[in-house]
Amino acid sequence: MTYPLIVLPFLVVTAVVTLSTLRRRRFRERMASSGLVALVLLGLTLVFDNLMIAVxxxxxxxxxxxxxxxxxxxxxxxxxxxxxxxxxxxxxxLLAPRTPALTSTPPAHQKDTA
Known part of the structure; x- marks a missing residue:
């Protein structure tokens, strides 16, 4: 088996799971953060993989x-x-609970009973 075939399922699972969060809150911000983290990790991988292979x-x-x-x-x-x-x-x-929508009426235990 070749390395590209080993990597393929990881890429597919990542794409499917990431896209399944498309309708969750703050998707755009999460993708921007993930992109920044990806750039840092890819940079570190570039440097350290090359060093480890070189030695x-x-x-x-x-x-x-x-x-x-x-x-x-x-x-x-x-x-x-x-x-x-x-x-x-x-x-x-996906594992975090969804936050309920904000309502204009307070919950029953917070109603003023004056």
Missing amino acids: DLFSYPEEHLSGLRLGLAPLEDFAYPLCAAFLVPAVFT
């Missing part, structure tokens, strides 16, 4: 890679931080 901490069999690289790091390595940046907030959003 020969690990290597990849060429026949299992797509062939696309950023420096020494294969492109497939960048899928995991990208998924984490979007999937974690999406799952957190």
Whole structure:
């Protein structure tokens, strides 16, 4: 099995779960934050994967890679931080209870009984 095929299910799950939060509150803000986090994580991955590969901490069999690289790091390595940046907030959003809509009448226990 090749690394692009291993990464594909992670990308699909991330896209499906993230899009399932489309109608939740503050989707746009969450996506902007996730995008910023993704840029930071991708930058860190670029630097540290290249360093680790350069000092020969690990290597990849060429026949299992797509062939696309950023420096020494294969492109497939960048899928995991990208998924984490979007999937974690999406799952957190789905697990959080929905806030009820604000009403103009106070709850029964707060009514003034004067």
